[in-house]
Amino acid sequence: MFREVNNIHIKCPSILYEFQVDKYSYSLPLDLGLTWKFPVVWTCRQQAPLHASRFLMGSGNESAIAISLKSTESITSSLDANGLDGKLQVDIFQVVPWYIKVYYHTLGVFVDGQPHAVRDIVEKIRVSPSKDKESPGVMEMVLKLPCGVKSAALTLEFDKGFLHIDEYPPDANQGFDIPSAVISFPNFHTNLLFLGDSSLNKSPMISMFQVL
16 A cells, blocks of 8 residues: 655655555565556657667678768758757767677777778777676777768777687577667757646656656
8 A cells, every 4th residue: 555645736845655565575575666647758859860780790700890870860950959069979888798809909980981090080988808707898989970971880800709618608509699889979868748737747756757
């Protein structure tokens, strides 16, 4: 059982509900869920400026990871709408398993099919090398692409480490899986809309989910 402490239609403290948990134990845990009284819709005021994809190049044990970025709309108008100075920021977060030996010094940058110096495009980079049989490798980068870019690509060479027969993943004939990269555009935001009743926006708990 639970009771409403404060009505969500008036200004009130952040505590909305009070739950009686004295009747619950490890054998009978409290099953708590949260549902919205009205539909919630996430909207994006602008389409993402670049479409991202990742693929592998090469064959055998010597291969390369490639991250491709292609324009989806007029980036110039998007940058003007966001008040930017002709540069598009792209954040990349990539995790690789420990048995994938990435050579970070082989990082290559291509803009509109032409090679560029890493220092001209990569504003920041942070690398945490993997440890054999202990932890995966992590790479974080902040890119600043020029205005009007149509395509961009990053490449990294890597080798597959030697695994004992007991260390292979299930169904090894299908190959190895590398986690997907997370690519974000910090200057492009989404909105949270509540349909049906604008008074719900006054709730202090719901206001925490809104983009200011």
